[in-house]
Amino acid sequence: MRMPPLVRLMRPGDWVKNVFVLPALVFSLPRLLASDEHETFLRMLAATATTFVAFSLLASGFYAINDALDAPSDRLHPVKRKRPVASGAVTVRLAVAFGLVLVAAALVLGFATGTGVGVVLAIYAGLQLLYNLGLKRVPIVDATVVSLGFALRAAAGAMAIDVQVSVWLLLCVYFLCLFLAFVKRLCDIAAARAAGVAGWRSAAGYDDMVELNWLLGLSAVPAVMTYLMYALSAHARVLFGVRAIGLALLVPLVLIAMHRFYRRSLLGESDSPLAALLHDRVVLVSVLLYLVGTSVTLFAPGVEPLLSTLLMVAGQEEGP
Numbered sequence: 001m002r003m004p005p006l007v008r009l010m011r012p013g014d015w016v017k018n019v020f021v022l023p024a025l026v027f028s029l030p031r032l033l034a035s036d037e038h039e040t041f042l043r044m045l046a047a048t049a050t051t052f053v054a055f056s057l058l059a060s061g062f063y064a065i066n067d068a069l070d071a072p073s074d075r076l077h078p079v080k081r082k083r084p085v086a087s088g089a090v091t092v093r094l095a096v097a098f099g100l101v102l103v104a105a106a107l108v109l110g111f112a113t114g115t116g117v118g119v120v121l122a123i124y125a126g127l128q129l130l131y132n133l134g135l136k137r138v139p140i141v142d143a144t145v146v147s148l149g150f151a152l153r154a155a156a157g158a159m160a161i162d163v164q165v166s167v168w169l170l171l172c173v174y175f176l177c178l179f180l181a182f183v184k185r186l187c188d189i190a191a192a193r194a195a196g197v198a199g200w201r202s203a204a205g206y207d208d209m210v211e212l213n214w215l216l217g218l219s220a221v222p223a224v225m226t227y228l229m230y231a232l233s234a235h236a237r238v239l240f241g242v243r244a245i246g247l248a249l250l251v252p253l254v255l256i257a258m259h260r261f262y263r264r265s266l267l268g269e270s271d272s273p274l275a276a277l278l279h280d281r282v283v284l285v286s287v288l289l290y291l292v293g294t295s296v297t298l299f300a301p302g303v304e305p306l307l308s309t310l311l312m313v314a315g316q317e318e319g320p
Helices: 005-009 013-020 023-035 039-073 090-115 114-132 141-160 165-195 207-229 234-248 252-267 271-277 279-297 301-312
Strands: none
Touching: 005 090, 013 023, 013 039, 013 141, 013 301, 023 039, 023 141, 023 279, 039 090, 039 114, 039 271, 039 279, 114 141, 114 165, 141 165, 165 207, 165 252, 207 252, 207 279, 207 301, 234 279, 234 301, 252 279, 271 279
């Protein structure tokens, strides 16, 4: 069944991006399970779920406002012209009003969850406001603002459950989302060129695929490196013990998924994470294997002595 225009305006398929509020809870689970703090876990789960909903509403509000502002240029793009405002299914005035209502609801929900969560949501809203007022037209700055928004999600997830978050994890989220932001911009150019659309131009003026390929490489390398540095950091060792090394061993799956996102963008296919999961079997299998691998690494019995036996670990005597 086709979604109503206002629901499509909210882009519910993109709510999957708000999973970045989850790492703080997921990485706290081993300690919670070991201490048998079930009531604390339920409280933290409820706070994380509320934060996820708040960010989904806030992001949807700015999607609606952004679509209203970008409608003239979207009508020239072979894919974006199908959006509700660009296609005429929703008026510009209604899209802006609807977006403002969603933003207000998100901020109320955020402050109800906790002052820290509310403040982070307000900072995110301020960044998005600046983005729509002009930063989205400044190359690299536009992608940086988007990526900072995802780092704020991770920070809000930690504040919601009152735990510290590793700087390596925040940097990993930032660089990974910077990579995905450039993936989206590469996809926009490739799709427009494949459709032979000469009048469309990206808001920030990206028109050189060589430059975008360089920016993709510049963001992909630190994304992988900061992920490895987090998995091998003292912070991760305190949280997970030797199990943290298992997270580092999953990096090939991360590389496979990142390459598939890049390849899809190069071919002008959809840059949506949900679309990639639904239509690209390699992405789906890689993500599922990563989730299974993470679950086994963090929670399965017998993993810790196995890793200690097979691998050299700081603090142990090195083998031959």
